[in-house]
Amino acid sequence: xxxxxxxxxxxxxxxxxxxxxxxxxxxxxxxxxxxxxxxxxxxxxxxxxxxxxxxxxxxxxxxxxxxxxxxxxxxxxxxxxxxxxxxxxxxxxxxxxxxxxxxxxxxxxxxxxxxxxxxxxxxxxxxxxxxxxxxxxxxxxxxxxxxxxxxxxxxxxxxxxxxxxxxxxxxxxxxxxxxxxxxxxxxxxxxxxxxxxxxxxxxxxxxxxxxxxxxxxxxxxxxxxxxxxxxxxxxxxxxxxxxxxxxxxxxxxxxxxxxxxxxxxxxxxxxxxxxxxxxxxxxxxxxxxxxxxxxxxxxxxxxxxxxxxxxxxxxxxxxxxxxxxxxxxxxxxxxxxxxxxxxxxxxxxxxxxxxxxxxxxxxxxxxxxxxxxxxxxxxxxxxxxxxxxxxxxxxxxxxxxxxxxxxxxxxxxxxxxxxxxxxxxxxxxxxxxxxxxxxxxxxxxxxxxxxxxxxxx
Amino acid sequence: xxxxxxxxxxxxxxxxxxxxxxxxxxxxxxxxxxxxxxxxxxxxxxxxxxxxxxxxxxxxxxxxxxxxxxxxxxxxxxxxxxxxxxxxxxxxxxxxxxxxxxxxxxxxxxxxxxxxxxxxxxxxxxxxxxxxxxxxxxxxxxxxxxxxxxxxxxxxxxxxxxxxxxxxxxxxxxxxxxxxxxxxxxxxxxxxxxxxxxxxxxxxxxxxxxxxxxxxxxxxxxxxxxxxxxxxxxxxxxxxxxxxxxxxxxxxxxxxxxxxxxxxxxxxxxxxxxxxxxxxx
Numbered sequence: 001x002x003x004x005x006x007x008x009x010x011x012x013x014x015x016x017x018x019x020x021x022x023x024x025x026x027x028x029x030x031x032x033x034x035x036x037x038x039x040x041x042x043x044x045x046x047x048x049x050x051x052x053x054x055x056x057x058x059x060x061x062x063x064x065x066x067x068x069x070x071x072x073x074x075x076x077x078x079x080x081x082x083x084x085x086x087x088x089x090x091x092x093x094x095x096x097x098x099x100x101x102x103x104x105x106x107x108x109x110x111x112x113x114x115x116x117x118x119x120x121x122x123x124x125x126x127x128x129x130x131x132x133x134x135x136x137x138x139x140x141x142x143x144x145x146x147x148x149x150x151x152x153x154x155x156x157x158x159x160x161x162x163x164x165x166x167x168x169x170x171x172x173x174x175x176x177x178x179x180x181x182x183x184x185x186x187x188x189x190x191x192x193x194x195x196x197x198x199x200x201x202x203x204x205x206x207x208x209x210x211x212x213x214x215x216x217x218x219x220x221x222x223x224x225x226x227x228x229x230x231x232x233x234x235x236x237x238x239x240x241x242x243x244x245x246x247x248x249x250x251x252x253x254x255x256x257x258x259x260x261x262x263x264x265x266x267x268x269x270x271x272x273x274x275x276x277x278x279x280x281x282x283x284x285x286x287x288x289x290x291x292x293x294x295x296x297x298x299x300x301x302x303x304x305x306x307x308x309x310x311x312x313x314x315x316x317x318x319x320x321x322x323x324x325x326x327x328x329x330x331x332x333x334x335x336x337x338x339x340x341x342x343x344x345x346x347x348x349x350x351x352x353x354x355x356x357x358x359x360x361x362x363x364x365x366x367x368x369x370x371x372x373x374x375x376x377x378x379x380x381x382x383x384x385x386x387x388x389x390x391x392x393x394x395x396x397x398x399x400x401x402x403x404x405x406x407x408x409x410x411x412x413x414x415x416x417x418x419x420x421x422x423x424x425x426x427x428x429x430x431x432x433x434x435x436x437x438x439x440x441x442x443x444x445x446x447x448x449x450x451x452x453x454x455x456x457x
Numbered sequence: 458x459x460x461x462x463x464x465x466x467x468x469x470x471x472x473x474x475x476x477x478x479x480x481x482x483x484x485x486x487x488x489x490x491x492x493x494x495x496x497x498x499x500x501x502x503x504x505x506x507x508x509x510x511x512x513x514x515x516x517x518x519x520x521x522x523x524x525x526x527x528x529x530x531x532x533x534x535x536x537x538x539x540x541x542x543x544x545x546x547x548x549x550x551x552x553x554x555x556x557x558x559x560x561x562x563x564x565x566x567x568x569x570x571x572x573x574x575x576x577x578x579x580x581x582x583x584x585x586x587x588x589x590x591x592x593x594x595x596x597x598x599x600x601x602x603x604x605x606x607x608x609x610x611x612x613x614x615x616x617x618x619x620x621x622x623x624x625x626x627x628x629x630x631x632x633x634x635x636x637x638x639x640x641x642x643x644x645x646x647x648x649x650x651x652x653x654x655x656x657x658x659x660x661x662x663x664x665x666x667x668x669x670x671x672x673x674x675x676x677x678x679x680x681x682x683x684x685x686x687x688x689x690x691x692x693x694x695x696x697x698x699x700x701x702x703x704x705x706x707x708x709x710x711x712x713x714x715x716x717x718x719x720x721x722x723x724x725x726x727x728x729x730x731x732x733x734x735x736x737x738x
Contacts, residue, residue: 041734083542083612086701093701094708238734246727253720260716264709265514268615276616276698277608286658306478323474330471340460379490380483387480391472398468402461 002219005234007036032219038237039244040225042421046120047223047244048251049113054211055252056106061204063099064148067092071151073197075190078153079278097267103145104270105259107293110138118338119359120228121347126221128339133214135335137207142294142332144203147196149291150188154275159288161188161196167301167328170321187281227420228347229413236417287377295374296367301328302378303390327390334397341397344405346413354408358400366392497638498645500630500655502622505688509621511695511702514710518703519692520552525675526693527551529686532673534610537602537664539590542611543697546584550700558584565589603650605663614691614698621695623656628687630656631666 009030011017020027030036070089072081085092114134117123123131146164150157165188169179184191222231231237238244262269270292274285290298304323307316349356366389373386414420510519527548530540545562553561562582567589569580582589590609592598598606614620631654639645647653651661668686675681695702 080542086699087542087547093699093705097705242730243734246723246730250720250723250727253716253723257713257716257720260709260712264705264712267705273616273618273620276612304475304479306482308474308478320479323479327471327475334464337460337464341464343461380487381489384480384483384487387475387483391475391480394468394471394475398464398471402464 002031002036002222003038003231003234003237005237006031006038007239009034009036032215033245034241035239037219037222037240038231038234039223039240040231040236040417041238041243042225042227042417043223043244043247044226045251046112046116046226048248049109049116051248052109052251052255053106053113055255056102056109057204057207057211059102060099060106061208063095063102064201064204066095067099068197068201071197073151073194075153075193075279078151078193082152094263097263100271101259101262101267103148104291104293105255105262106141107145109255110141111293114138115364118363119349120224120226121342121344121349122224123335123339124342124347125339127218127224129217130214131339132336133210133217135332137210137214138335139332140203140207140210144200144207145291145293147200147203149275150193150196151200152275153193153279155277155279155283155285156272156275156288158188158279158281159285160290161192163288164290165192167321167325170319170325172322224347225417226348226350227414227417228351229415229417229420232416233418289375292371292375295372296370297328297331297374299370299374299386300331300390300393301325302374302383303327303387305383305387327394331390331393334394338397338401342401342405344408344410346410351411351413352404352408353411354404355401358396358404362392362400363396366396497641498634498653498655498660499658500626502619502626502656504622505625505684505691509688509692509695511692512621514706516703516706518696521677522689522692523551523696524553525677525679525685526689526691526696528675529668529673529690530610530693533667533686534690535588535591537591537598537607538610539592539607540588540611540697541590541609542587544585544587545582547700551696562586603663607664610694610697612698614695616698620698621691624694625687625691626656627654627662628668628690629683630654 009020009024009027011020011026016026019025067085070081070085070092072078082096085096087093089095117131117134146160150161161183165179165183168182169175171178180186183189184195222237225231272289272291289295301324304320304327307320308318308323309316344352344355346352349359369389370386370393373382373389376382510517510522530538545558545565548558548561549555562584565582565586565588566579567582567586569578570576571578591607592601595606614624617623631652634645634653635655647661651663652665653660654662668683668690670683671681673681673686679685699705
């Protein structure tokens with residue numbers, strides 16, 4: 001694991017020596033996020049979001065466990081229990097607002113983390129497994145967040161649950177019984193609320209487990225970096241601690257400032273007012289919308305408005321609802337295939353002129369448009385716009401990416417990370433100028449054979 | 458290679474299905490939705506002159522206003538609307554003393570059980586009681602109100618977009634339809650049993666106008682205009698929706714202040730640790 005020059009943990013006191021023999025936990029931490037993990041020296045602020053996502057998970061678990069102590073998953077009392085937390089529990093309002101806004105900020109962080117990965121092709125070999133596990137984490141997060149939104153048992157909770165569980169009804173043959181089984185009835189009810197609470201409590205710990213695998217898989221090739229050039233020598237890296245712990249500390253501070261600003265001054269801005277109305281199965285809200293972080297996928301779901309028929313015969317092959325469900329799940333499942341769809345040997349979007357254009361002028365605007373359309377009522381012109389955006393979304397990953405990676409001529413890559421940071425001439429003198437603790441000797445820069453395994457073109 | 462070829466085929470196929478079976482029929486029948494005529498009557502929410510005292514990051518409760526708002530609720534709204542998430546003891550937060558809260562609670566009658574024979578009775582309220590509902594159940598509420606249930610008001614200020622201003626606007630939205638809008642849709646008229654209100658989401662509301670001038674006599678001598686009562690009751694219902702509103706904002710300043718300081722220190726340590734690592738340009 002990791003690089004040859006990674007420092008090893010050396011216990012100093014009798015106690016730590018004893019502990020290192022019996023249970024080398026400090027050694028594990030030292031090698032995972034301490035001075036024993038060499039990290040590329042050129043990471044930019046986009047590399048802060050992994051640590052921030054981990055922080056969000058811990059924040060959600062801590063606030064969530066406290067909320068669970070005061071909540072009751074019974075449709076008769078759930079809405080009132082949430083108000084009990086808001087009014088009677090000491091600082092209950094703070095816990096609940098932190099948890100609700102924490103979910104939103106978790107998704108903001110995760111989206112930035114994912115799109116960092118898309119732009120810098122962090123999914124490419126040798127990091128496919130990290131990416132695949134990341135997509136699994138994202139799917140688990142979506143399930144957890146969806147079920148969490150049902151727990152306050154407001155109008156949007158109920159009707160959101162009804163719409164999303166209704167998706168399973170679109171599956172041919174087994175759909176209806178499957179839906180009834182999943183919901184525990186014909187519409188969301190007490191059984192639904194109970195099982196959602198149970199799963200909402202369980203899944204974050206499953207996420208934590210997959211996060212451990214995600215980090216484990218990361219430590220085998222080490223972190224990627226903005227040039228996409230692999231680490232070649234010691235001067236390309238710095239120890240995670242103190243270099244990136246200090247940078248992540250600053251990033252965490254900025255994150256917390258934005259987060260607490262929302263929690264204390266605009267706590268309901270990202271939510272929907274209808275969720276302060278108790279669930280009423282007999283009164284449908286004018287517009288059923290999910291939380292903002294699901295809007296792009298909701299827009300894809302609703303973009304499929306026509307049944308797939310054989311023209312002029314009226315025979316329905318696939319119903320529009322099922323097409324929408326396939327489209328929505330497919331829009332995330334397609335990420336599983338990215339490592340093999342994009343065959344360009346160059347990782348970083350900075351050195352891929354054509355890919356870069358499609359990313360900034362294609363994919364990013366598409367995601368914004370889908371978010372807007374997902375929040376808009378299902379009427380024109382939003383339907384047509386979301387259909388075009390949905391088409392681009394799939395074309396981007398399934399058609400444009402494979403073709404661009406085939407025909408694109410990338411810009412020349414820097415020889416090494418050190419060269420990218422300090423300039424061509426500085427590479428030789430880099431060592432002396434930037435001697436980090438423990439970086440006394442190493443192979444002279446430039447001694448690496450030109451035909452290194454690093455793909456240059 | 459197989460995956461990429463497969464991806465291209467799946468991508469083109471899915472796009473073709475989307476475009477040919479969903480987009481093209483949609484375009485052929487493309488129709489921008491026509492908004493119902495009455496949307497023309499809809500007006501934006503308005504804010505009381507000078508704004509609410511609790512608005513903004515430095516907001517504070519105006520306790521005299523909250524007490525006036527409570528009086529409006531008690532003497533007007535409570536005839537039809539419940540306030541089920543608020544207890545009498547919470548009134549202490551409006552600046553009433555313990556004795557005043559006890560007396561106030563006792564002036565309400567709440568459902569109880571006779572301790573001698575277990576029969577259902579009405580008894581004077583205690584500070585620990587929640588505000589009682591004016592109706593025994595939803596069926597009774599409908600029967601008395603032209604089939605519309607008067608909603609609970611505890612959370613109204615959060616259950617509507619821009620809630621405080623919405624309540625203030627709605628209370629004085631009972632106006633004559635704008636003649637210009639009426640001219641555009643001459644057939645529009647408010648159905649019997651409903652009332653025109655330019656701030657209600659579908660213009661015709663089941664609740665009759667309530668806050669007619671001097672319907673309450675304020676104990677602090679303030680003149681009870683419709684505008685005054687609307688602002689007061691909107692402030693009171695903002696408090697019932699979120700009693701911790703001001704505490705929240707004040708806590709927020711301490712938290713933000715600490716975080717700005719801590720983040721400043723974190724930034725300095727980051728810069729110090731990285732000094733010499735970045736190229737000098």
